[in-house]
Amino acid sequence: MSGPGKNNNKGKDVARPAQNSSALTGSRFEQELRNAPADVQEKLRALLQQMALSGGAGVDAGALESSGREPKSMDEHKFWKTQPVVKHDEVVEENGPIEADVPLDQVRATPYPLPKEFEWSLVNVEDDKEIKELYELLTMNYVEDDDAMFRFDYSADFLKWALLPPGWKKAWHIGVRVASNKKLVAFISGIPQDVRVHNNVKRMVEINFLCVHKKLRSKRLAPVMIKEVTRRTHLEGIFQAVYTAGVVLPKPMATCRYFHRSLNPKKLVETGFSQLGRNMTMARFIKLYKLSAETSTPGLRPMEEKDVAAVAILMNKYMAHMELAPHFQEEDVRHWLISRPGVVWGYVVEDPETKKITDFFSFYSLPSTVINNPTHSTLNAAYSFYYAVQTPDEELNKIENVAERMTARDGAIKGRLTMLMRDALILARRNNFDVFNALNLMDNALFTEDLKFGPGDGYLHFYLYNWRCREVEGSKVGLVML
């Protein structure tokens, strides 16, 4: 958002600082990168990789960063070279693991050595004091540039929800403390998840919330942390990981763009999240994004415990259309999709006549602190989470031509999905959200334009660790990472 790309905009009121961050997402940059000559690409990629490795949906950690005084342009590239990931110039022809599974007796038994002044320390996420330490580390250190406009403000409840799903392992909530004063200065986490990539379902670990204290980036903790979480994953017999980053690392298996739907247009302009075009009046801008007060889908109601089984079936059926998707058990549905105050909102549509659950949708809350703004301190952002609508699979399967079948599918669900997501916007507005965010994954592209989402300046890249596979287009990504 802040950065040279936007500084060209004459129509904006707020002067923005030059980009000054170690954790960036290029948007136009990446497009240009692809057009650049090979040697330039190499250099730019090295620079990018020097900057950061991200934890999750935009959760960047400025992790693999070199010392500020003498930039080591190739360090991080060298790190990824040692890792079982697809290389940038690699053409993948066959899906499968890059390295064989490691027999348990060959997994390193003890933690990797940290630099002398640090020590490993598992974070007890269920403990109020420790979750507060984690909360403080994350909220203070995801941001690199003090002049940036926003930084994530994860709530402690959100972190508990994100880190304690079914099957969670304490061994995967890995903290690093300064040995002398026990201050928590780095964190990386994993949660178990069955993930299907194309036709293979694998138990994987979702890596997220990698964060190194911004003053300690020169200590090169991130590579050791990645090695350590890998070791602890191997100890559980899991050899594949999925993670997302705003930056380009070797090598994205999918790339999605953020889209934003204004719910509180005036506040978005005042905080600099949106800008008014030269001839756009605030009055018209507000009118443009007005939503009706009431939802329109008959039978829409908050999801309850009794809906879990139906939602699980619905979700997995819908996800069958995707090439990268989580495979949810009922317990996963229960954890992730039933509303939790201030964290996640889950709704189902119950057919008023048959009483069957026909659709569901969900969104979660991830507010950002607005930095240095006289009027506003927090931007309340809702993020689109999982949803499912009915697809007429039997009829669709009769269509032999693939392109025709996909067009028919889009046509069959577009209207329904748009109505559901309009209701999601209305519910989000009612819950005081300022903006509704969605990546252009799943079938989101079917409704973003009609519902007045605007393209964002952020992209999110999806990565697999130790799994080689064909690239997946955004609309075939069914995995949402927090």
Next chain:
Amino acid sequence: MLQQRFNSASAYMTKTKGLNLPTSTKLALYADYKLATEGFCTQPRPSLIEFEKTAKWKAWKEAGENYKKQLDTATQPTDQEDAVQLDLSTGAMISYIQRVEEGEWGWTFDTAQSMDMTAGVATSTGDADLDELEAYLGVDKDEISAEELLARPYVPIPVDIEGVTMTASGISTMAVPEGEDEQGEDLLGSAKRGSLESLQATLDANPSLVHHKDDMGITMLHWACDRGSLDKVKVLVESYNADVNSQDTEGSTPLHYACASGWPQVIAYLKSLPSVDQSLKDNSDMTAEEYLE
């Protein structure tokens, strides 16, 4: 690491002559040195005639008291900074080193020396990847300890890459629409954005602009009301005689704009003006009042 840096810095300061430091600087260094090596001052106050001794004693004593105070206040978790509780000698050593660095009196810490001390420590980790990694990245060569880094103010590492447009934290915001509307001069631009002064300068140069309507029939006053800029609204009305009841192509008055955009102060100001006709209706047959939420 910290101890070695402190030893090196204090040795340098002892042996280096002719720096001609001001007395206050010398005393501050002295106080930090004593706190780092001996702790709080417990010695009795020297006789008043011994000026130098008294000054030194006072510096040491007061620095220690200040430090205690800091520790007390630091128990309240501070929002911004890292409320690390450093022990006295660590804090004083860090303070001493920072003074010597900031003074730029020619002290540099010889990394090679400290590396000699740690050479041989780098042992095989038993993991080929990590060994390879360490061969590339090196073990931690950074001579500044984590404690010291945490105690220092944060300096962002500048990264300057053209075209990178996401915030530091990777939070996506609305992309700026690329469009034709970036072209050409915007006659009413100073009413939409920028300072009050730039609006005044524009109007002083071309007073008739206050009556200019763009192709939507919108005047500067409409724009200022739309943006909620009370200063500009007042100046336009009071100094440049803007037409407060001007209607755009949709029949909207400045008050319509203020109400539709929801700016209470601007609305109150306009309503306080006898010349404002609050009963005017736009093409949808709505008064300004009816646009209030």
